[in-house]
Amino acid sequence: MTESESAGYDYDYDVVISGAGLAGSAAAILLARRGVRVALLERRSDPEAYKALCTHSLQASAYPVLDELGLVPALEKAGAVRSEARWYTRWGWIEPRAAPGGPELPYAYNVRRSTLDPLIRSRAAQTPGVDLLLGHPVIGLVREAGRTTGVRVSTAQGEREIRARLVVGADGKDSAVAKFAGVPARLYENARFGYLAQFRNLPLSGGVGQTWFLEPDMAYAFPNDGGVTVLAVLPDKKRLPAFREDLEGSFLDFVRALPEAPPIDSAERVSKITGTVNYPLHSRRPTAPGVAFIGDAALTGDPLWGVGCGWALQSARWLAEAVGSSATGQGDLDRSLAVYARRHRRELSGHQYLGADFAKARPFNPVERLMFSAAARDESVARHMHLFASRLIGPLRFLNPVALARASAVNLRHRGAALSKGQRNQAV
Numbered sequence: 001m002t003e004s005e006s007a008g009y010d011y012d013y014d015v016v017i018s019g020a021g022l023a024g025s026a027a028a029i030l031l032a033r034r035g036v037r038v039a040l041l042e043r044r045s046d047p048e049a050y051k052a053l054c055t056h057s058l059q060a061s062a063y064p065v066l067d068e069l070g071l072v073p074a075l076e077k078a079g080a081v082r083s084e085a086r087w088y089t090r091w092g093w094i095e096p097r098a099a100p101g102g103p104e105l106p107y108a109y110n111v112r113r114s115t116l117d118p119l120i121r122s123r124a125a126q127t128p129g130v131d132l133l134l135g136h137p138v139i140g141l142v143r144e145a146g147r148t149t150g151v152r153v154s155t156a157q158g159e160r161e162i163r164a165r166l167v168v169g170a171d172g173k174d175s176a177v178a179k180f181a182g183v184p185a186r187l188y189e190n191a192r193f194g195y196l197a198q199f200r201n202l203p204l205s206g207g208v209g210q211t212w213f214l215e216p217d218m219a220y221a222f223p224n225d226g227g228v229t230v231l232a233v234l235p236d237k238k239r240l241p242a243f244r245e246d247l248e249g250s251f252l253d254f255v256r257a258l259p260e261a262p263p264i265d266s267a268e269r270v271s272k273i274t275g276t277v278n279y280p281l282h283s284r285r286p287t288a289p290g291v292a293f294i295g296d297a298a299l300t301g302d303p304l305w306g307v308g309c310g311w312a313l314q315s316a317r318w319l320a321e322a323v324g325s326s327a328t329g330q331g332d333l334d335r336s337l338a339v340y341a342r343r344h345r346r347e348l349s350g351h352q353y354l355g356a357d358f359a360k361a362r363p364f365n366p367v368e369r370l371m372f373s374a375a376a377r378d379e380s381v382a383r384h385m386h387l388f389a390s391r392l393i394g395p396l397r398f399l400n401p402v403a404l405a406r407a408s409a410v411n412l413r414h415r416g417a418a419l420s421k422g423q424r425n426q427a428v
C-alpha cells in the first residue's frame with residue numbers, strides 16, 4: 001500500500017511519535033507549529049524523567065535548532081554553560097579562539113539532562129497541536145498491506161491503538177518502532193568503554209571544557225549548569241578487566257594521571273560513577289513505509305564526540321521541514337520521507353564513517369596526525385577544527401585540499417623553526 005492508497009483512512013493523529021526525549025519532543029514542537037496534529041508518546045510516567053547516561057555537551061550545530069525551539073533564553077536562565085573547549089594532544093593543547101576582530105566562535109551549551117529533558121518535554125506539552133501522553137510505551141505497530149498506519153500502546157486502562165499517517169521512532173538506539181517495523185541497525189564496534197560522574201567544586205583550566213586525546217584512551221570534562229562538572233573517561237577495552245577490579249579507584253587514578261588534571265581529590269562527587277562497557281555505533285535506514293526515525297533511533301554515534309544530542313535535535317528539524325505539509329495529508333508523504341532520508345544521509349553518514357573508524361581505538365592515522373598537530377600550533381587550523389568538531393562542517397570540508405595544504409605548511413614552518421633553533425643551540 002502506498003501513502004496515496006492509505007489517504008482515505010481515518011487517523012487519530014497526523015503523526016504519532018514514540019519517545020519524548022530530545023528528538024521526539026523537538027519534532028513534536030516543530031511539526032505542530034506547521035499545523036500537524038501530534039501524539040507524543042513516552043513510556044516513562046514522570047514528566048521530569050531524563051537520560052542519565054550522557055555527558056550533555058551540545059555542539060554548536062545544535063544552536064540554530066535550540067534557537068528555533070525558543071529554548072535559548074530558558075537555557076541561559078538555567079545556567080547552561082557555553083560549550084567552549086580545549087583539547088589535549090601529544091603536540092600540546094588545541095585552543096580554538098575567535099580571530100582578532102573576527103566573530104565569536106559558534107557555540108551551543110553544556111546543560112545537564114535533568115535540566116534539558118524536562119524543559120523541552122514541557123515545551124512540547126504546551127505547544128498547541130501536541131498531545132503528550134506519558135506512561136504510554138509503544139508495544140507494537142498497526143500495519144496494513146506492508147505499511148505502518150499506527151501504533152499499539154500499553155496504558156493504565158489496557159492496550160489501545162493510535163492510528164496516524166506517519167509513525168516516528170524517536171525512541172533511542174534500541175528503538176521499539178524499528179524492532180516492530182523490522183528495520184535492523186548496522187552496528188560498528190566501539191573498542192572503548194566509558195564511565196562518567198558529576199562533581200562540584202571541580203574547576204577546569206580556563207573555565208572551559210577539556211578533552212584529552214591520549215591515543216587510544218580518551219577523557220573529557222565539561223562545566224555545566226548548577227556548578228556541576230561532568231567527567232568521563234573512555235579507555236581502550238583492553239584495560240577493562242583491570243579497571244573493573246576497583247572501579248572507583250581506577251576512575252580516580254585515570255583522572256589524576258591526565259595532563260593538567262582537574263583537582264579531583266578536592267572536589268565533591270555528586271553522582272554515582274555510571275557507564276557502559278559495550279556501546280557500538282548504530283546506523284539505520286532513516287525511513288520505512290509510513291515510518292521515520294530520528295535521533296539515536298536513526299543513528300547512534302560514538303559518545304566520545306558529544307554529538308548525539310545535537311543530531312537528535314537536528315534530525316527532528318530535518319524531518320519537520322520535509323514532512324511538515326504532507327503529514328497533514330497535503331502532498332505526497334512518501335516523497336517527503338525520501339527527501340528526509342536523503343538529507344539525513346547527506347548530513348551524517350560521513351561523520352558516522354569517520355566516527356566508526358576512530359572507535360577502533362587505534363592511534364591517530366596520518367591525516368589525523370597532520371590536522372591535530374597543526375591545530376595545536378596554529379590558531380586558524382584550530383578554528384577550522386572547531387568547526388568540524390562542532391559539526392558545522394562535514395568531513396569533506398574539514399579535509400579539503402586547501403585545509404590539508406595549510407596544515408602541512410604550518411608543520412613545515414614548525415619543523416624549520418625547530419631545526420634552526422637546534423642549530424643555534426649547537427653553535428652556542
Ligand SMILES: Cc1cc2nc3c(=O)[nH]c(=O)nc-3n(C[C@H](O)[C@H](O)[C@H](O)COP(=O)(O)OP(=O)(O)OC[C@H]3O[C@@H](n4cnc5c(N)ncnc54)[C@H](O)[C@@H]3O)c2cc1C
Binds near residue numbers: 312
Ligand atoms: C556515555 C554517553 C555520553 C554521551 N554524551 C553526549 C554528549 O556529551 N553530547 C551529546 O550531544 N550526546 C551525548 N551522548 C548521546 C546522547 O545521549 C544521545 O544521542 C541522545 O540522548 C539521543 O536523543 P534521542 O532523543 O534520540 O534519544 P533518547 O534521549 O534515548 O530518548 C528516547 C526516549 O524514548 C523513550 N522510549 C524508549 N522506548 C519507548 C517506547 N517503546 N515507547 C515510548 N517511549 C519510548 C525513552 O524513555 C526516552 O525518553 C552520550 C551518550 C552516551 C551513552
